[in-house]
Amino acid sequence: xxxxxxxxxxxxxxxxxxxxxxxxxxxxxxxxxxxxxxxxxxxxxxxxxxxxxxxxxxxxxxxxxxxxxxxxxxxxxxxxxxxxxxxxxxxxxxxxxxxxxxxxxxxxxxxxxxxxxxxxxxxxxxxxxxxxxxxxxxxxxxxxxxxxxxxxxxxxxxxxxxxx
Amino acid sequence: xxxxxxxxxxxxxxxxxxxxxxxxxxxxxxxxxxxxxxxxxxxxxxxxxxxxxxxxxxxxxxxxxxxxxxxxxxxxxxxxxxxxxxxxxxxxxxxxxxxxxxxxxxxxxxxxxxxxxxxxxxxxxxxxxxxxxxxxxxxxxxxxxxxxxxxxxxxxxxxxxxxx
Numbered sequence: 367x368x369x370x371x372x373x374x375x376x377x378x379x380x381x382x383x384x385x386x387x388x389x390x391x392x393x394x395x396x397x398x399x400x401x402x403x404x405x406x407x408x409x410x411x412x413x414x415x416x417x418x419x420x421x422x423x424x425x426x427x428x429x430x431x432x433x434x435x436x437x438x439x440x441x442x443x444x445x446x447x448x449x450x451x452x453x454x455x456x457x458x459x460x461x462x463x464x465x466x467x468x469x470x471x472x473x474x475x476x477x478x479x480x481x482x483x484x485x486x487x488x489x490x491x492x493x494x495x496x497x498x499x500x501x502x503x504x505x506x507x508x509x510x511x512x513x514x515x516x517x518x519x520x521x522x523x524x525x526x527x528x529x530x
Numbered sequence: 531x532x533x534x535x536x537x538x539x540x541x542x543x544x545x546x547x548x549x550x551x552x553x554x555x556x557x558x559x560x561x562x563x564x565x566x567x568x569x570x571x572x573x574x575x576x577x578x579x580x581x582x583x584x585x586x587x588x589x590x591x592x593x594x595x596x597x598x599x600x601x602x603x604x605x606x607x608x609x610x611x612x613x614x615x616x617x618x619x620x621x622x623x624x625x626x627x628x629x630x631x632x633x634x635x636x637x638x639x640x641x642x643x644x645x646x647x648x649x650x651x652x653x654x655x656x657x658x659x660x661x662x663x664x665x666x667x668x669x670x671x672x673x674x675x676x677x678x679x680x681x682x683x684x685x686x687x688x689x690x691x692x693x694x
Contacts, residue, residue: 417635
């Protein structure tokens, strides 16, 4: 029995030590799936909040995208600082599609379209640093999406056929 | 040639992609050693700032402690959120000494004494989330240090002989 964790006795996320329990899993950290809807804005992605506290102005989350899955294509005022932890995939940041591998660092500047996609054969796990207080993401309008898709590399990426 | 990096053309830390270049190294990220002084407050530790931007309220840093090295024993108002990335070691948080391994999460609450020590035979690399605006750390007075050392486990830890 692991006595490190007594979630009911301590402030959430403030317990001194939460042990790794294998790739992308931690004792006492809830895995939150996104509810998928008919808009198919994302696919097969879970979120875990690793560090969040009223006295911290940043939050660190861990996202895991199953093979073939992807995060929402979105943009917002707040920035993202992303570090890949596990697996491979591709990201779109602005108008650039890039292959990403463990420990690569991806910065998403304000108001920049971005999406993260896992490869076909393994999950993609990444850390994401954000401001604790942040604006809500916007998804592209049909016109914005059509404009993005005019770029063949972006279109291939959004169809799940990314290659550099 | 990796054309991802053109540090002179872009805002520092805002370049979209900084590639991993092996364990604890990234293209375009400066490795900053701490200048060691006669007080021997720390030993064999380097710092790298992975994400820092005027529009981000948190910062993510990577610290690497060489075998047998350690971070400063200190405390401060701001919190730390730490994730071990590489290697093994021990940490002191408050009055508890714990063994730490890859992906373990360590929360350092405000005003809590803490120190990270690498094992004897491998470096310890960890991420550290902090507020961008934060107070300066304090080191223990002689009296505070003596008080901490009264605990045999803490004394063993500070002598580099940590064991749970």
